[in-house]
Amino acid sequence: MGDTWLSLQLGHKKLSRCVSAACGFHNFKPEAGILNYYHLDSSLGIHVDESELDHQSPLLSFSFGQSCIFLLGGLNREHMPTPMMMHSGDIMVMSGQSRLLYHAVPRILPFPGGDMLPPCLSVPPATETSDPPLIEPCSTLDWEVCAQYLRRSRINMTVRQVLQEGCSFPQVENLSQLTEADSYHHYDGEEMGREGHDGKDVLTKRMKMTEDC
Template sequence: MKKMAAAVASFATLATEPGEDAFRKLFRFYRQSRRGTADLGAVIDFSTAHEARGSRPGVPKVVRFHLNVSSVTEHDACRAGLQPVSKWQAYGLEGYPGFIFIPNPFLPGCQWHWIKQCLKLYSQKPNVCNLDKHMTKEETHNLWEQSKEFLRSKEVNKRRPRSLLEKLRWVTLGYHYNWDSKKYSADHYTPFPSDLAFLSEQVAAACGFQDFRAEAGILNYYRLDSTLGIHVDRSELDHSKPLLSFSFGQSAIFLLGGLQRDEAPTAMFMHSGDIMVMSGFSRLLNHAVPRVLPHPDGECLPHCLETPLPAVLPSNSLVEPCSEEDWQVCATYLKTARVNMTVRQVLATDQDFPAETMEETKRDITTDGLCHLDDQNSPVKRVRLNPDT
């Protein structure tokens, strides 16, 4: 406990030192952090929040969040691969109204479906991905088929070139998000996956947002050396609706700050299966992912992914069987990776995209920064319009 208290105190000192803004300082600190050391002493772990006794100095107090149990039937939760809402644990943080964290509410084995969808289905055309700027549509037509022979190998040679799936950094679903202008448009719309829409709408309803519509999704694919720069998700035209975030694979550190970067952020773990909801005040806060944490036992899967899907699924379940061959590919990928799905409602009821002149579009592209998902060794990188992100 003394080591943890000392670690928390040192983080507080680091954040208040003059010079670089507090968020950037802690981003750099956690980017270099190591598992099993005092570096992570101030990081909140919601998976053990029910065991916590009081709050730690300098760390916001974790509070229980009461879900709307009656808004989602057990049948609908099961269809999406979720436990009954009455069995979920949900938490908030003092000082962060609108922030909700739900540690892994998925039924045993059901994460397999969503992971397979992210890697095998959602990555396919006509959905847009980062590779499209550097390769033809024919070259990126089926990333799964082109990559599975590499990933199916039991002995992964670290010197071999990465497969296309391993070079994937982001995919957009529904209304396309333009990474240059940081705006959505209907110019390139792809049908939003019905299974992901149903999952998202059940989670939103449980959190009190019964009228949420899943209209856009951004999937981020992280390697162990990837980070997500400091940013605010302000591009949606209706900020009253929540942003839902689903994590799968290796754990990561998430930083949630304030309206300005001089406010020190709160650090928390995101484990496989965890769901985070940001609405209201927390919807426009600075946040980032400075670190993906390798498994403490080496290249292994999180324990919650060791349980396979049930042999028999309900007849109307949206969760589909996952073949042993498909899971072998997914498992090999996730031993050194993490996938995050964020789902958003872009437009309010009866709202449409505003007309935009070519001059406005040009100005946006040349002056606006972007949220940057990057790793040190990726051969496919986006141009960074703002070096601070």
């Protein structure tokens, strides 16, 4: 697990608010996020996202780049999971009963056709006309760097509300004081090993709320 905290950017928050509102969650607060970087041989072991104090709000999951098999299980590890494909551009919303279900990503699948990008990523996004714009402008060079990376990788971003209504974060002067136990997303290495997958574990980066947005 990487130890760098990134800021949850304004664009992530706007997008997350839009998606959650469209699903009927009008008061969703995007307070933290996880970025998972998958190579073609990466996998993510079985787990439940229960570190957040609030489980009534949805967990939003955005996928980019290569596809994957996502296993959605039950309330215990023994429950037979349902396999589903997640493709670039898919958004999964885990809410209500599904919020605390076990899940895993056992396999990344290259987009059919080999070393290629899914069509939705093969051209830079058109300049947006909505006001305020949801998509930030991106230079051709930046786009090419991202596209090159996503030709052989999958990035998943989950966005979460951490606190229940009316609660606030404890004051931490220095982020380096945080221990692993403070992490919103903690995987038990042994548990993952028991899954018996041959691939490398996914690289994870945590994102936290910034005060300015």
